[in-house]
Amino acid sequence: xxxxxxxxxxxxxxxxxxxxxxxxxxxxxxxxxxxxxxxxxxxxxxxxxxxxxxxxxxxxxxxxxxxxxxxxxxxxxxxxxxxxxxxxxxxxxxxxxxxxxxxxxxxxxxxxxxxxxxxxxxxxxxxxxxxxxxxxxxxxxxxxxxxxxxxxxxxxxxxxxxxxxxxxxxxxxxxxxxxxxxxxxxxxxxxxxxxxxxxxxxxxxxxxxxxxxxxxxxxxxxxxxxxxxxxxxxxxxxxxxxxxxxxxxxxxxxxxxxxxxxxxxxxxxxxxxxxxxxxxxxxxxxxxx
Amino acid sequence: xxxxxxxxxxxxxxxxxxxxxxxxxxxxxxxxxxxxxxxxxxxxxxxxxxxxxxxxxxxxxxxxxxxxxxxxxxxxxxxxxxxxxxxxxxxxxxxxxxxxxxxxxxxxxxxxxxxxxxxxxxxxxxxxxxxxxxxxxxxxxxxxxxxxxxxxxxxxxxxxxxxxxxxxxxxxxxxxxxxxxxxxxxxxxxxxxxxxxxxxxxxxxxxxxxxxxxxxxxxxxxxxxxxxxxxxxxxxxxxxxxxxxxxxxxxxxxxxxxxxxxxxxxxxxxxxxxx
Numbered sequence: 256x257x258x259x260x261x262x263x264x265x266x267x268x269x270x271x272x273x274x275x276x277x278x279x280x281x282x283x284x285x286x287x288x289x290x291x292x293x294x295x296x297x298x299x300x301x302x303x304x305x306x307x308x309x310x311x312x313x314x315x316x317x318x319x320x321x322x323x324x325x326x327x328x329x330x331x332x333x334x335x336x337x338x339x340x341x342x343x344x345x346x347x348x349x350x351x352x353x354x355x356x357x358x359x360x361x362x363x364x365x366x367x368x369x370x371x372x373x374x375x376x377x378x379x380x381x382x383x384x385x386x387x388x389x390x391x392x393x394x395x396x397x398x399x400x401x402x403x404x405x406x407x408x409x410x411x412x413x414x415x416x417x418x419x420x421x422x423x424x425x426x427x428x429x430x431x432x433x434x435x436x437x438x439x440x441x442x443x444x445x446x447x448x449x450x451x452x453x454x455x456x457x458x459x460x461x462x463x464x465x466x467x468x469x470x471x472x473x474x475x476x477x478x479x480x481x482x483x484x485x486x487x488x489x490x491x492x493x494x495x496x497x498x499x500x501x502x503x504x505x506x507x508x509x510x511x512x513x514x515x516x517x518x519x520x521x522x523x524x525x526x527x528x529x530x531x532x533x534x535x536x537x538x539x540x541x542x543x544x
Numbered sequence: 545x546x547x548x549x550x551x552x553x554x555x556x557x558x559x560x561x562x563x564x565x566x567x568x569x570x571x572x573x574x575x576x577x578x579x580x581x582x583x584x585x586x587x588x589x590x591x592x593x594x595x596x597x598x599x600x601x602x603x604x605x606x607x608x609x610x611x612x613x614x615x616x617x618x619x620x621x622x623x624x625x626x627x628x629x630x631x632x633x634x635x636x637x638x639x640x641x642x643x644x645x646x647x648x649x650x651x652x653x654x655x656x657x658x659x660x661x662x663x664x665x666x667x668x669x670x671x672x673x674x675x676x677x678x679x680x681x682x683x684x685x686x687x688x689x690x691x692x693x694x695x696x697x698x699x700x701x702x703x704x705x706x707x708x709x710x711x712x713x714x715x716x717x718x719x720x721x722x723x724x725x726x727x728x729x730x731x732x733x734x735x736x737x738x739x740x741x742x743x744x745x746x747x748x749x750x751x752x753x754x755x756x757x758x759x760x761x762x763x764x765x766x767x768x769x770x771x772x773x774x775x776x777x778x779x780x781x782x783x784x785x786x787x788x789x790x791x792x793x794x795x796x797x798x799x800x801x802x803x804x805x806x807x808x809x810x811x812x813x814x815x816x817x818x819x
Contacts, residue, residue: 437649439645439647439649440649440651442617442643442645443643443645443649444666445616445617445636446615446617446636446641446642446643447639447662447663447666447667448636448637448639448666449666453666457651457662457665457666458651461651461653464653540652540653541652541653541654541655541694541695541696542652542653
């Protein structure tokens, strides 16, 4: 993050908060007015605003309600409790990271194969691309049920879904990256009679680093989405997706929103970590800072 | 044969220089979508050990193509060529030459020292030996002190010098240079020409040098090969006889101007065929 970005970011955040509050008032107003009518209460605008922002099960929770709920379930509760968002985040995060790791490895290996072996390019690329056209919400329950039937439950099926989603951007970016060296550099390696492996290790792989990190940022965010999607269909007990599901079953909209925002923060932190790794690697590779 | 004749023949054999590159009726035709392109047509040339041969000609005359055929970066479609007695492919496998491109082609993620040691790493030479050779090569091009810098921190001329150091680092006897100073300004070019000449005199390598510039070709070479396009062929081969310790001042002497004139005439003759 460059310095000088905090100002504009804060302004945008404040604007979003204001919009959120206004939105909350307007979206919760109909049910609130309904409540007043049934209790035969007269009401003022000020009272309306105050009450819409403090409902038990609002349609759109106010920011402070979500903040209080997040504080209660993250900081004011034991991490090992089944209600702690830290616990649920960890469950989701563990399958995210496992899926991300395997997906990245798979993506890199596929890309290396596609670039070096002609037949692999013609036979694999169409399948790689068409694999992503199937809606994940359709595949996820199938994967979980099939793997559950052979006794694999919990972390691994969700990691499989994450892998499925995140290997694609890594493959595509790495193929482009491994093909990015200029003709003059490839000629140079030819004049040294370098083997294919030497050309890969000394030229293609370093050239592909910027492409790899760009795709890793996409991959880790989408890996988190995959883990959450994996928790939705079959009623999992733990994880951020499970919290979202439980919240929607019981009409606890504040719970839904706090799980949602936590997932967003976790994704943001993961992308920042990848960005930080990228900067360290690129500095070591002598990129102009 | 008398004894005197035998002695003379033996003396001649011992004194004559080895042919490093032997080209016989070489042809290269590219088959393109709109017909064949005769990049090289019936080229005959011998480059002897210790020669500094310049190839000069207008764009499209095949000089870079010829250099690339010697380097086994292109394959000829007719005739034959041998380097140190073997095919270009075998010469490339033995790493018999160093190639300097038009652009520095340094790997941006490696420091200057590690760029110069790249061919040595590929040849699996030990680390201490690599560092030693890199130091020597960088000293030859006067770039000591810049080992740990990255290419983007060097000027164009310095990057090209690093590229030359890289081509020298593994001590091949043949140096192939494709317009190495083409992208640099005149002052830097003059300086690098002087440096290259001193280097050649000191290391006794055989150099094949492609250039656009007549003064550069005449100043540096022992032999100037004038080429012309469509089809790519040799118009004239001019031998020069300048002393090895010449300076840039020689460019104003009458002998220099006479040879430059001859080169210019050759170039004009080649061009007038397609007026």
